[in-house]
Amino acid sequence: MLIVMNHNAGEREIAAVVEVVAQMGFQAVPIPGSERTAIGVLGNRGYVDDGKIRDLPGVQEVIHVSKPYKLVSRDFHPAGTLVKVGGVTIGEGQRPVVAAGPCAVEGEDQIMKTALAVKAAGADLLRGGAFKPRTGPHTFQGLKKDGLRLLAMAGKAAGLPIVTEVMSPDNVGLVAEYADLLQVGARNMQNFDLLRELGRIDKPVLLKRGMSATIEEFLAAAEYILAEGNSQVILCERGIRTFETATRNTLDLAVVQLCKELSHLPIMIDPSHATGKRSLVPPMSKAALVAGAHGILVEVHPEPEKALSDGPQSLTCEGFAKLMEEIGKLNSFLGY
Ligand code: PEP
Ligand code: MN
Numbered sequence: 001m002l003i004v005m006n007h008n009a010g011e012r013e014i015a016a017v018v019e020v021v022a023q024m025g026f027q028a029v030p031i032p033g034s035e036r037t038a039i040g041v042l043g044n045r046g047y048v049d050d051g052k053i054r055d056l057p058g059v060q061e062v063i064h065v066s067k068p069y070k071l072v073s074r075d076f077h078p079a080g081t082l083v084k085v086g087g088v089t090i091g092e093g094q095r096p097v098v099a100a101g102p103c104a105v106e107g108e109d110q111i112m113k114t115a116l117a118v119k120a121a122g123a124d125l126l127r128g129g130a131f132k133p134r135t136g137p138h139t140f141q142g143l144k145k146d147g148l149r150l151l152a153m154a155g156k157a158a159g160l161p162i163v164t165e166v167m168s169p170d171n172v173g174l175v176a177e178y179a180d181l182l183q184v185g186a187r188n189m190q191n192f193d194l195l196r197e198l199g200r201i202d203k204p205v206l207l208k209r210g211m212s213a214t215i216e217e218f219l220a221a222a223e224y225i226l227a228e229g230n231s232q233v234i235l236c237e238r239g240i241r242t243f244e245t246a247t248r249n250t251l252d253l254a255v256v257q258l259c260k261e262l263s264h265l266p267i268m269i270d271p272s273h274a275t276g277k278r279s280l281v282p283p284m285s286k287a288a289l290v291a292g293a294h295g296i297l298v299e300v301h302p303e304p305e306k307a308l309s310d311g312p313q314s315l316t317c318e319g320f321a322k323l324m325e326e327i328g329k330l331n332s333f334l335g336y
Contacts, residue, residue: 001041013058069223086161091266095336097295099125103310105147115154117317169197199228239274248276272299
């Protein structure tokens with residue numbers, strides 16, 4: 001429920017509404033705006049009778065929010081959230097960021113080479129999986145703790161903050177020791193115990209959209225993290241399952257603007273998993289930025305033909321450098 005106050009409602013009227021909401025057993029969160037203050041009501045499990053609130057002095061309107069998310073919504077937080085990852089700020093009004101690196105950390109040489117190459121090309125963050133959610137159990141599952149250590153070492157050497165996936169609630173503490181940004185993969189978007197655990201840490205989270213998740217489910221998943229107290233969340237569209245098999249997934253670019261309208265959280269695009277094809281990654285990276293994404297997440301491998309996972313969609317270091325040149329031009333056109 002959202003209580004919209006008159007534009008001339010003062011502190012006293014607002015405090016009185018907060019008081020009544022508290023007496024009803026809920027939490028009231030005042031949301032000051034440029035025109036008027038709104039008061040968000042949290043803690044209700046269903047419809048709340050607004051009879052005690054509607055007629056209080058200064059109340060203009062009571063809106064019943066039927067969405068399964070509140071804290072994530074623009075209604076509750078009109079200003080765009082800026083998420084800090086290491087020294088990099090992601091979100092509204094900021095130059096879009098580029099996170100780049102291999103699908104998986106495979107060894108010291110591979111991750112070091114990639115880290116230095118993507119840094120030289122202008123990347124802002126280094127990505128690399130240490131815990132890999134693979135479709136089958138007989139494929140490479142990641143170097144786990146060793147992978148985290150190598151990724152952190154490479155990030156440090158290149159001067160880049162690192163982003164890496166965490167798959168289980170039990171590993172949140174371990175991954176948070178190394179990572180600057182913790183990624184929830186598409187397959188874990190509705191791993192609610194994991195989301196809750198991530199809501200209790202003081203590190204930013206990159207939440208990928210599940211491959212068959214609606215936008216409402218996506219935002220409701222983000223709500224789990226915010227509900228535990230962590231509002232440093234970045235959304236990431238990575239393609240969804242459709243009837244089409246010519247691409248690995250179907251990139252749903254409209255969600256960039258849609259998520260910006262519905263939510264205050266930054267939104268990034270992963271053109272690599274969205275397409276599954278190297279040749280499609282540069283055009284879709286640029287399309288994402290034109291659509292207004294706050295950043296992109298791109299897979300890069302020094303020898304994609306030898307990659308232990310996702311080689312066909314990985315850019316070479318040279319291909320990535322070329323893309324970054326084009327992004328530089330695009331950014332100046334976009335005013336960054
Ligand atoms: C990844 O980023 O390597 C990954 C596994 O992505 P997704 O969860 O989007 O498939
Ligand atoms: Mn991958």
